[in-house]
Amino acid sequence: MTSGKNSLPVEVQKLIIAFSSLPGIGPKTAQRLSYFVLSQNKEETLKLAEALKEVKENLGYCKTCCFITSDKDSENCGYCYEKESEQICVVENVIDAITIEMSGIHKGSFHVLHGAISPMNGIGPEKLKVEELMKRLNRGETKEIILATNPTLEGEATGMYLNKIISENYKNIKLTRLARGLASGTDLEYSDFNTLSNAFQNRTSID
Amino acid sequence: MKTPNKHLKGIITRCTNYKESDRIFTLISDDGIMKFIARGAKKPSSKLSGHIEPLNYVALYYRPSKSLNSVSQVESIHSFLEIKKEYNLILKAQYMMELAESLFSENDDNSSILSLLINTLRNIHNSKIPTLDILIFEFELLKHQGFGISIFDCTNCDKELERSDHYFSSNVGGFYCTTCFESKRLLDQSVKVTVGQQLILRTIARKNYKDLISLNLSEKEISNCRKLIQNSIRDIIGVQLKTVKFSDL
Numbered sequence: 001m002t003s004g005k006n007s008l009p010v011e012v013q014k015l016i017i018a019f020s021s022l023p024g025i026g027p028k029t030a031q032r033l034s035y036f037v038l039s040q041n042k043e044e045t046l047k048l049a050e051a052l053k054e055v056k057e058n059l060g061y062c063k064t065c066c067f068i069t070s071d072k073d074s075e076n077c078g079y080c081y082e083k084e085s086e087q088i089c090v091v092e093n094v095i096d097a098i099t100i101e102m103s104g105i106h107k108g109s110f111h112v113l114h115g116a117i118s119p120m121n122g123i124g125p126e127k128l129k130v131e132e133l134m135k136r137l138n139r140g141e142t143k144e145i146i147l148a149t150n151p152t153l154e155g156e157a158t159g160m161y162l163n164k165i166i167s168e169n170y171k172n173i174k175l176t177r178l179a180r181g182l183a184s185g186t187d188l189e190y191s192d193f194n195t196l197s198n199a200f201q202n203r204t205s206i207d
Numbered sequence: 208m209k210t211p212n213k214h215l216k217g218i219i220t221r222c223t224n225y226k227e228s229d230r231i232f233t234l235i236s237d238d239g240i241m242k243f244i245a246r247g248a249k250k251p252s253s254k255l256s257g258h259i260e261p262l263n264y265v266a267l268y269y270r271p272s273k274s275l276n277s278v279s280q281v282e283s284i285h286s287f288l289e290i291k292k293e294y295n296l297i298l299k300a301q302y303m304m305e306l307a308e309s310l311f312s313e314n315d316d317n318s319s320i321l322s323l324l325i326n327t328l329r330n331i332h333n334s335k336i337p338t339l340d341i342l343i344f345e346f347e348l349l350k351h352q353g354f355g356i357s358i359f360d361c362t363n364c365d366k367e368l369e370r371s372d373h374y375f376s377s378n379v380g381g382f383y384c385t386t387c388f389e390s391k392r393l394l395d396q397s398v399k400v401t402v403g404q405q406l407i408l409r410t411i412a413r414k415n416y417k418d419l420i421s422l423n424l425s426e427k428e429i430s431n432c433r434k435l436i437q438n439s440i441r442d443i444i445g446v447q448l449k450t451v452k453f454s455d456l
Contacts, residue, residue: 024226119301120221120261122449152222153261153297160294183251192257193286 012038064136066112066129068094083109089146090133090162092116092155100148108146111136116154117161125161133162137170147177212268212279215241218324219263220304224249230259231275233308234267237318240311243267244275258283262290262300264325285325289332299337300328302454303344309444310352323347338429339419341454345436346411354443356436357381358408363391368405375400377438398435407432430455 008016012034019030037045060072062080069077087108091097097110113128136142147162149155159177166175181199182191191199217236225231230248234241248255258265258281268280290296307324311317327344334340349355360367362381373382374397382405383397407428410418433455441447 119298119450119453120305124453153291156291157294157297160297164294185252187254190254192260192263192283194260194283194288194291195257197288 061112061114064132065110066114066132067097067110080109083107085109085136085139085141086143087146088133088136088142088144089148091148092150092158096148096150106146108144113149113158116149116152116158118154118157125158128158130162130165134165134169137166137173142170142173144174144176147175149177151178151180210271212270214266214268216266216284217241217264217321218304218307218328219259219261219265220308222259222261228253230255232259232261234265235304235307235311235317235321235324237316237321239313239317240308242275243269243278245278245281255281260286262287262297262304262328285329287328287332290328293332296332296337298450298453299331299341302448302450303327303341305448305450306345306348306440309440309448310348312352320348320351323351335420336424336426336429338426338433338455339424342407342429342433342436343411343416345433345440346408349436349439349443354380354439356408356412356439358405358412361387363387370402372399372401373405374398375435377435377442380439380442398438400431400435403428404432404435408435 015034015037016027016030019025019033020027022030025033037048058070059068060070061067062069062071062077063074064076064080067077067079069079071077084107087106088111089097089100089106089108090111090113091100092113092115094112097112100106101110111129111133113130113133115123115128117123117125117128137145145162145166147159149159149162163175163177166173179202180195181202182188182195188196215234215236215238217234219232219234221233223231225244228247228249230245232243232245234243245253245255245259247253248259250256255278259278263283264285264287266282266284267278269276269278287300290300303324307320311320323344327340331337331340346356357380358368360381361384362376362379363383364387366384368382368384371385373384374388375382376397378396382400383391388397407419407422407424410416410422437451
C-alpha cells in the first residue's frame with residue numbers, strides 16, 4: 001500500500017487541488033475543506049456545487065460598465081440603464097463599487113477596471129478595462145469622472161494614467177478623485193508622511 | 208521563552224492583502240530579502256497602514272518566526288513622495304526595486320546596494336534624464352554583484368580596445384576586439400556598439416557622472432546602452448524582469 005497523499009482516491013486529490021487554487025487557501029486548509037465536504041451530506045454538497053456552477057454559467061461582466069451582470073450577452077446591464085451616465089465613478093474592483101453603492105453617496109454609474117496598474121506583477125493598462133471606459137466616454141454623455149482607485153501605489157499609478165489619457169483626449173470632461181488625508185479614528189502621531197502631506201494639501205477652511 | 212523583537216531598516220518592494228485585514232510585504236534590507244506579515248494593517252485605524260506601502264523606506268520592529276515574521280512597529284524614514292506624484296517615475300522606481308530584488312544576495316552584506324538604490328530613488332525626480340540615472344544604477348548594481356561589464360579590454364584576449372565600433376556579447380558580459388570577433392565569428396550572439404555608446408559606458412565606469420551631462424546625450428543613445436545592460440541582466444538572472452517594459456515609458 002502506498003502512503004501519503006498519493007494513496008488518497010483521485011477524486012479527493014482533485015478536490016484538494018481545486019480548493020488550493022482559491023486565494024488564501026493553502027494545501028493544509030484545502031485538505032481540511034475536502035474532508036469536510038466528504039463528511040457533509042450529499043444535499044448540502046450538491047447545493048454548493050450548483051451555486052458554483054450557476055455563478056459561472058449565468059453571470060458575466062457587463063460590456064459597458066464591467067460590473068457583474070446576468071445579461072452577459074447584452075450591451076448594457078440593468079444597472080447601466082438605471083444609473084445616470086453623466087457621472088462615472090471609476091473603481092478597481094467590483095467589491096469597491098458595492099461598498100460605495102451601499103453608502104448611498106454616489107448617484108451616478110460605475111466603471112470597474114478589474115485591477116490596477118502593477119508593473120511588479122506584469123499588469124499594465126492594456127490588461128485593465130480602460131478601452132471599455134474610453135468607448136463609454138466617446139458617447140459624449142459623461143460630464144464628470146470620479147477616480148476612486150485605492151490610495152495605494154498601484155491605485156495612484158492607475159489614477160495618474162487615467163488622468164493623463166482622459167485629460168488629453170476629453171477636454172470637456174471634469175476629472176476628480178476621492179480626497180486623500182487622515183481617516184476617521186486614526187492617530188495623528190502614527191500617520192505616515194504621505195497621508196500627512198495629503199491632509200495638509202487638501203486642508204479645508206472651517207466655516 | 209518569547210523571542211525578543213528585532214530591528215531592521217529597508218525598502219518595501221511588494222505588498223499583498225491577506226485574509227480580512229492583514230498585509231504581507233517584502234522588504235529589501237541589509238540582511239537580504241525578507242517577508243513580513245502586518246496584522247490588521249488594512250484597517251483604517253491601524254498604526255501600520257500608511258507605512259506599509261511599496262516604495263517606502265521604513266524602520267521596523269518584528270518578532271522572528273519560523274514562518275512569516277510579524278511586525279509590531281513600522282515607521283517611515285523616507286516615502287519618496289516626489290516619485291509617487293509622477294506616473295513615469297513610479298514605473299521606473301518599480302523597475303529598480305525589482306532589479307535590486309533579483310540581484311540581492313541572501314547571506315552577504317547588501318548595505319551598499321541598498322544605499323545605491325536609496326540614493327538613486329532620492330535623486331531621480333530632480334534628474335533631467337531619469338533613464339540615465341537608471342542606466343548608472345543598472346551598471347553599478349551589476350558591478351557590485353560581481354557581474355561587472357568589461358568595457359576597456361577585449362573579453363577574449365585582454366587587449367585594450369581601440370577607439371572604434373566593437374561587438375558586445377551579453378553572454379560573456381563584455382566586448383570583443385575586431386581580431387577576436389572575426390576569428391570567432393560570433394555575429395549572431397553579439398551586438399554592434401558604436402563609439403558614442405562605448406563612451407557613455409566608459410564615462411559611467413570611471414564614475415565621471417558630471418561629464419555625462421556635457422556629452423549632450425540623446426534618449427536614444429541611453430536607451431541603446433540600457434538594452435545592452437538589460438540583455439546582460441536577463442542572461443544573469445535567467446528571466447526577463449516584469450517591469451522592464453514599463454521602465455522606458
